[in-house]
Amino acid sequence: xxxxxxxxxxxxxxxxxxxxxxxxxxxxxxxxxxxxxxxxxxxxxxxxxxxxxxxxxxxxxxxxxxxxxxxxxxxxxxxxxxxxxxxxxxxxxxxxxxxxxxxxxxxxxxxxxxxxxxxxxxxxxxxxxxxxxxxxxxxxxxxxxxxxxxxxxxxxxxxxxxxxxxxxxxxxxxxxxxxxxxxxxxxxxxxxxxxxxxxxxxxxxxxxxxxxxxxxxxxxxxxxxxxxxxxxxxxxxxxxxxxxxxxxxxxxxxxxxxxxxxxxxxxxxxxxxxxxxxxxxxxxxxxxxxxxxxxxxxxxxxxxxxxxxxxxxxxxxxxxxxxxxxxxxxxxxxxxxxxxxxxxxxxxxxxxxxxxxxxxxxxxxxxxxxxxxxx
Amino acid sequence: xxxxxxxxxxxxxxxxxxxxxxxxxxxxxxxxxxxxxxxxxxxxxxxxxxxxxxxxxxxxxxxxxxxxxxxxxxxxxxxxxxxxxxxxxxxxxxxxxxxxxxxxxxxxxxxxxxxxxxxxxxxxxxxxxxxxxxxxxxxxxxxxxxxxxxxxxxxxxxxxxxxxxxxxxxxxxxxxxxxxxxxxxxxxxxxxxxxxxxxxxxxxxxxxxxxxxxxxxxxxxxxxxxxxxxxxxxxxxxxxxxxxxxxxxxxxxxxxxxxxxxxxxxxxxxxxxxxxxxxxxxxxxxxxxxxxxxxxxxxxxxxxxxxxxxxxxxxxxxxxxxxxxxxxxxxxxxxxxxxxxxxxxxxxxxxxxxxxxxxxxxxxxxxxxxxxxxxxxxxxxxxxxxxxxxxxxxxxxxxxxxxxxxxx
Numbered sequence: 046x047x048x049x050x051x052x053x054x055x056x057x058x059x060x061x062x063x064x065x066x067x068x069x070x071x072x073x074x075x076x077x078x079x080x081x082x083x084x085x086x087x088x089x090x091x092x093x094x095x096x097x098x099x100x101x102x103x104x105x106x107x108x109x110x111x112x113x114x115x116x117x118x119x120x121x122x123x124x125x126x127x128x129x130x131x132x133x134x135x136x137x138x139x140x141x142x143x144x145x146x147x148x149x150x151x152x153x154x155x156x157x158x159x160x161x162x163x164x165x166x167x168x169x170x171x172x173x174x175x176x177x178x179x180x181x182x183x184x185x186x187x188x189x190x191x192x193x194x195x196x197x198x199x200x201x202x203x204x205x206x207x208x209x210x211x212x213x214x215x216x217x218x219x220x221x222x223x224x225x226x227x228x229x230x231x232x233x234x235x236x237x238x239x240x241x242x243x244x245x246x247x248x249x250x251x252x253x254x255x256x257x258x259x260x261x262x263x264x265x266x267x268x269x270x271x272x273x274x275x276x277x278x279x280x281x282x283x284x285x286x287x288x289x290x291x292x293x294x295x296x297x298x299x300x301x302x303x304x305x306x307x308x309x310x311x312x313x314x315x316x317x318x319x320x321x322x323x324x325x326x327x328x329x330x331x332x333x334x335x336x337x338x339x340x341x342x343x344x345x346x347x348x349x350x351x352x353x354x355x356x357x358x359x360x361x362x363x364x365x366x367x368x369x370x371x372x373x374x375x376x377x378x379x380x381x382x383x384x385x386x387x388x389x390x391x392x393x394x395x396x397x398x399x400x401x402x403x404x405x406x407x408x409x410x411x412x413x414x415x416x417x418x419x420x
Numbered sequence: 421x422x423x424x425x426x427x428x429x430x431x432x433x434x435x436x437x438x439x440x441x442x443x444x445x446x447x448x449x450x451x452x453x454x455x456x457x458x459x460x461x462x463x464x465x466x467x468x469x470x471x472x473x474x475x476x477x478x479x480x481x482x483x484x485x486x487x488x489x490x491x492x493x494x495x496x497x498x499x500x501x502x503x504x505x506x507x508x509x510x511x512x513x514x515x516x517x518x519x520x521x522x523x524x525x526x527x528x529x530x531x532x533x534x535x536x537x538x539x540x541x542x543x544x545x546x547x548x549x550x551x552x553x554x555x556x557x558x559x560x561x562x563x564x565x566x567x568x569x570x571x572x573x574x575x576x577x578x579x580x581x582x583x584x585x586x587x588x589x590x591x592x593x594x595x596x597x598x599x600x601x602x603x604x605x606x607x608x609x610x611x612x613x614x615x616x617x618x619x620x621x622x623x624x625x626x627x628x629x630x631x632x633x634x635x636x637x638x639x640x641x642x643x644x645x646x647x648x649x650x651x652x653x654x655x656x657x658x659x660x661x662x663x664x665x666x667x668x669x670x671x672x673x674x675x676x677x678x679x680x681x682x683x684x685x686x687x688x689x690x691x692x693x694x695x696x697x698x699x700x701x702x703x704x705x706x707x708x709x710x711x712x713x714x715x716x717x718x719x720x721x722x723x724x725x726x727x728x729x730x731x732x733x734x735x736x737x738x739x740x741x742x743x744x745x746x747x748x749x750x751x752x753x754x755x756x757x758x759x760x761x762x763x764x765x766x767x768x769x770x771x772x773x774x775x776x777x778x779x780x781x782x783x784x785x786x787x788x789x790x791x792x793x794x795x796x797x798x799x800x801x802x803x804x805x806x807x808x809x810x811x812x813x814x815x816x817x818x819x820x821x822x823x824x825x826x827x828x
Contacts, residue, residue, distance in 0.1 A: 085547045107688075143683075147586070148564075159541065159622050163548055167475035167625045175626035176688045176814055179533065180565075180586035185815025189685040194700070197683040197817055198594065201535070201565040201586045209583055216598070219605035241543065241560045244553070288527060289581040291570050409564045413581070 048218055049279025050417075051225065052131065053363050054124025056100070056117045056269040057350050058093035061124065067367045070375040071392055075349045076267065078252050083236040090239035091251045093267035093351035107186045110173060112151045113268065115183040117356075118231035121270035122187050129274040131225060133191040142196040142217050145184040146210035146230040148203055148355035151177050153235045183231055195223070203407025204320055205289055206230070207271070207358020208415055212286045214275050224276065230359035231270035239266055247324050247408055254348040256321040257331050257388065258381030264322040267351025271359025281366045282418050284400070285309055289413030298329035298406055305404065305414040306337035314416070315398035316374065317341040318365045322352045326406040327383075335385035338402065344368070344389045348378035358405045362417070365401040369419045372396050433604045435662035436677075437826070439670040440523060442515030443766045444489070444508050445653030446482030446753040450515050455770050457752065459799050461779035464753050465638065465649050471621040478633035481619055482651030482754030484508060502571055503536040503562045505618040508654035508759075509572035512614065516656050517576045520670060523658045525612035528569060528582040529599040530656075531591025532758035535565030537620035568616055568654075580612060588813030589722070591615055592655070592761025593821050597679035599659050600821070609664045614656030615762030623757070624650055630689060632726050640723035640748035641730050641794055643785040648724040651754025655762035657769075674772045677806070678709025678822035685816050690728050695736035698722075698810065701818035702740055705808065709822045713741045716822070717802065718777055719792075720764045720809040723748020724755055733810065734790040745802065747780035747795040761811040765821060768807035772825040777802045 058076030059066045076093040095117060103120045111119075122143075126133065133141055155178040161169040176182060181199040188197045196217060200210050207230040214226040242248040242264070249263030275283070287305045292298045317334055321327040322345070334343055346364050353360060368374050374389040404414045443450065446464035447457035457464060465480050473479045489507040493499045496510070509530075517523070539559035546553045561567070569582045587594045592615030599613035627633045627650060634647030665672055682704065684697025691697055706713060719741070722733055725748070737746060749767050756763055767778055776799050783796040805825045812818045 155540075155622070156544070158626065159544055162622065162625050163545060163550075167473075167628065170625045170629035172629040172631070175629055178622075178626065179588050179814050181588050181813070181815045181817065182688060185683070185685075185688055185817065188683045189816070192685065194683055194685065196681045197587070197815070198598070199586045201532075201584050202582075203564065203566070209581070213583060213598075216602050216605070216607060219607060220601070237544070237547075240547070241556075241563075244556045245560050246557075290579060291566075291573075291581065293570075293574055409561070409566065410570050411566060411582075 047282045047284050048215055048275045050273055050281045050366055051276035051279050052125045052129025052274035054121040054128060055271040055360060055363055056095055056120045058095055058267050058269060059350060061099040061120060063363060070349055071373055073376045075378055076351060081236045081239060088240060091265055092234045093265060094234060095269045105190050107189045111186050112154045112177050112233060114151050114231050114233040115186045117270035118183040118229050119187050119190060121272035122227055122229050125272035125274050131274060133193060138192050139195040140224040141193050142223055142226045143184055143188050143193050144210045144213055144226060144228045145199040146206040146355050146358060147180055147199055147201050148206055148232060149238055150180045151182055152238055153233055154178050156235060156237050203409035203411045204354050204357045205405040205407040205411040205413040206355055208405045208413035209289060211283060211415060212288050215286050226275040227272060228275060229270060229272040230356040232268055232353045232355040234266055234268040253379040254323040255379045255381055256323060256345045256348055256377060257327050257383035261324050264324055264352040267353045269353055269356050271356050271363055273359060273362060280420055281369060284416045284418045286415040287413060289411060291410045295325045299332050301412045302329055302333035302404060302406055303337055305412060306333050309402050309414050309416045310338050312400060314338045314341045314400050314402050316368055316401035317343045318361045318401060318403045319343055319345040320357060320361060320405045321345040322347040330404060330406055331383050331386055342374055342387050342389050344374050344377055361403045361405060365403050365417050369398060369401055369417060434606055435675060436600050436603045437660050437662040437665045437672040438657050438674045438676060438769060439660050439665050439672060440516045440520035440658040441766050441769055442512035443655040443763060444484055444511040445763050446484060446651055449488060455774060458767060458770060458778045461781050461798050462752060463781055470619060476625060476628040477635045478628050478649060480649050483619060484652055496575060501558050503539055503568060505536055505616050506568040506571040508618060509568040509616050510575050512654040512656045513572040513576055516658055520658050525578060525580040525610045526608045527602060528580045528612040529595045530569045530582060531585045531595035531615035531761060532565050532617055533586060533588055533591055534617050534620050534623050536563040536567060537622060539563045541621055587817045588815055589757050589760060590811040590813035590817045590819040591758035593809060593811035593819035596657060596762060596765050597819055597821050600676045600679050603659055603661050609661045611659045612656060613659055615759040616654035617652055617756050617758040619650060619652040637782040638725045638751050639782040640725040640751050640780055641734060641787055641790060642783050643787045645725040645730060647726055649754040651756040653756045653759045653763055655759060655766045657765060672826045674769050675824045675826050677824045678705040680704025680708060680820045682818045683816050689814055691732040691812060693732060695732040697816055697818045698733050698736035698812055699740060701820040702736060705820035705822050716741060716744055716806050716808050717804045718771055718807045719744055719746045720768050720807060721746050721748045722810040722812045723750055734787060738791040741792060743793050745777050745795055746792045747778050749778050751781040764809045768809050768823050771804050771807055772823060775801060775804055
C-alpha cells in the first residue's frame with residue numbers, strides 16, 4: 046500500500062514553515078550557531094537552536110508547562126495539518142492517528158528533575174516536572190490540542206526512528222477506519238546530550254558539519270520538529286517504506302544500508318536524501334550509494350540544519366518531497382570530495398526527477414529507508 | 421488497530437496465534453515459576469535496596485534478582501556492560517527461543533517507558549562529581565530504549581527491525597496490540613512482541629513525588645487503597661498468522677482476537693473521571709474481536725491501586741460487563757510500567773492454558789460503585805475461554821487486549 050503526503054510542517058534552526066526554510070536552504074544558508082554550557086563542568090558545546098520567533102503564536106493551556114520538545118512538535122504538527130487543509134474535530138477525532146518519533150525526549154526537564162533529586166534529595170522532586178519527562182508527553186499534548194481520541198503512539202529510537210514511524214503509519218493505515226495519520230518527529234537540545242555524544246566521540250566542538258569528508262570530525266546537534274500528514278491520495282506518494290534493520294557494530298552499518306537501498310532501487314532513482322552528519326554514518330552511506338544508486342544526486346541537509354536525531358528523519362522526507370516538487374536541489378554545505386558520489390554541490394535544477402530515496406542511518410544501531418515519487 | 425468505527429477490512433482478517441512466550445518478573449523466571457506464584461497468590465513485593473528510598477513515602481517494589489539474571493548470562497560476551505533491562509530481555513527471549521527455535525520474526529514490536537534510565541542516572545551522578553566518568557561511553561551507548569531489544573535479538577541471531585513503543589504504562593499492551601494488528605492485516609506473518617522496564621531511581625521518585633505510590637501494601641480496587649508500588653521485568657510473545665503456524669506444526673498456546681486503543685486527553689497524569697477513555701479502549705477491543713462483553717470470562721485490570729485509576733477503571737468495567745471476574749496482578753508483583761502489558765498478556769495466557777483466575781491480593785473491602793467479581797486474595801480454578809487485559813498510561817493513552825483459549 047502506498048500513502049501520500051497531504052501536508053507538511055517543520056520547525057528548524059533556520060525557522061519555521063516549509064517554503065521559507067526551503068528557500069533558505071536553496072540559497073545555501075546555514076543555521077546560526079550558539080553555545081551551550083552547564084555548571085557541572087567547563088565544557089562548552091556548539092548547537093543549532095530553534096530561534097524564539099519560530100514558536101510565535103503557539104499557545105495552548107496544555108503547553109503552559111510543557112518543555113521545548115512539546116512546543117516544537119505542536120508547532121510543526123499544526124503547520125502540517127493546516128497545509129493539508131485538515132481541521133480535527135469531533136467528526137474525525139477517531140479517524141486521525143498520531144505517531145511520534147523521538148530519540149532523546151524531554152531531556153531538559155528530565156535533567157532538572159534528577160538534578161533536584163541528586164542535589165537536594167527525593168523530597169525536592171517536582172511532581173510538575175516528572176510527567177513531562179515521559180517519552181509520550183509531547184504526543185499527549187498534541188493529541189489533546191487536536192482532540193484526537195483514537196490511536197496515539199510514540200516510537201523511540203535513534204535517527205532512523207522518523208522513518209520507522211512512517212512504516213508504522215503504513216501499518217495503521219491498513220485499517221480503513223483511519224483517514225489520516227499525523228507523523229511528528231521532535232527533539233530538543235540540552236548540554237547533557239552534547240556532552241554524552243561528545244564522550245561517545247560523535248560530536249565536534251564547533252561547526253561546520255563536514256559530510257562525506259575523509260575524517261569523521263563529528264556532528265553538531267540541533268533541535269526542532271518535522272510533521273507529515275499522510276493520506277491515501279496525494280501528489281507525492283511514499284511508494285515504499287522499508288521496515289529497516291539494525292547493525293551490531295558501526296562497521297556493519299554499510300551492509301544493512303545496502304540491503305535497504307537494493308530493496309528501494311528496483312526502479313530508477315533520481316535523488317537520494319542522506320543522513321550523513323560528519324560521523325561514521327557518512328562513510329557507510331557513501332559506500333552504499335556509490336554501489337547501489339551511483340547515478341542518484343545525493344543531498345544531506347545536516348550541515349545546514351544540524352543533527353536533530355528524532356526529528357531528523359522527518360526533515361529528510363520533507364527535503365525529498367520539496368526537491369521533487371520544486372525541481373531543485375539545494376547545495377550540500379561543507380562537503381568533502383566523496384569518491385563516486387554525485388553530490389549536489391550547488392543549487393541544482395532537477396527538472397526530470399520523479400523518485401527519491403530517503404536513507405536514515407542512526408547513531409545507535411538502527412537504519413531505515415523509503416522511496417518517494419511524484420505523480 | 422481497532423478504531424471507533426467497526427473494522428472495514430475487505431478481506432477476511434488473519435487469525436493471530438501465540439506460539440511461544442517468555443517472561444521474567446518479580447513472580448519468577450519463566451512461565452513455570454510465574455504460574456506457581458500466580459496460583460499461590462504470592463506477594464512478591466520487597467524492600468527496595470537498589471537505591472536510597474529513605475526520603476520516599478514508598479519503600480517497596482517488585483524486583484527481579486540481579487544475581488540470577490547475571491548468572492544466567494555469564495557466557496554472553498561483555499555481559500557485565502549490558503543494562504539490567506538487556507539482561508531481562510535476554511532472559512525472556514531465551515525462554516521463547518527454547519520453545520520455538522525456528523521462530524523467525526519479520527518485525528519486532530516492544531514497549532518500554534524508561535530504556536536504560538539507571539545508566540543515565542549513573543552518568544549524571546558521575547558528572548556531578550560522585551563517580552568515575554571512564555565508564556560513561558558504556559553507560560551512554562547502553563542507555564537508548566532500543567538497545568535491550570537489539571541486545572536480546574543479537575544473542576539469539578534474530579535480525580528483525582524493531583519498533584519500540586513508549587506510550588507510558590500502556591506501552592506493553594500497545595506493543596502486543598500493534599503486533600497483533602500487523603499480522604491480522606496480512607502485512608506480516610510473524611512478529612515478536614513484548615515489553616520491558618527495569619526499576620530506576622528517577623522513575624521511582626517520580627511516582628513518589630506524585631504521591632501515586634504507597635507506603636503500604638498495594639490494594640487494587642480496595643476501598644482503602646492508597647497507591648501503587650513499582651515493579652520491573654520483561655515478557656515476550658511470538659505471534660504468528662494462525663494458518664502459517666499450523667502449517668509449520670507450531671503449537672498454538674492461545675489466540676489474540678482483539679485490540680482497542682483510545683486517547684482521553686483529560687490530563688497528563690490523571691484519567692478522565694467518567695472512565696470514558698478506559699471504556700472506549702475496551703469497547704474497541706470487543707468490536708475488533710466481534711464479541712460481546714458477556715463472552716469475557718476474566719479481566720486482568722490495569723488496577724494500579726491509585727485512587728483515580730481504580731475508580732475510573734472500576735466504573736468503566738462495571739458499565740460494560742456484568743459480574744465479570746477481575747483481578748489486578750500488580751498487587752503481587754508491582755507495576756512494571758512498559759513491561760506490564762506484556763507480562764499481563766502472559767498472565768492471561770497462563771490463565772487460559774491452566775484454567776484458573778489469578779488473584780488480586782491484599783484485598784479487604786470492595787470500593788463503592790464497583791460492580792464486578794474481584795478474585796480476592798486467592799487464585800481459583802475456573803473455565804476461562806476469553807480474557808481481557810487493560811493498560812492505561814500517562815497522557816491519557818488506553819489499551820485493551822483480548823485473548824482466547826485455542827481450540828484445535
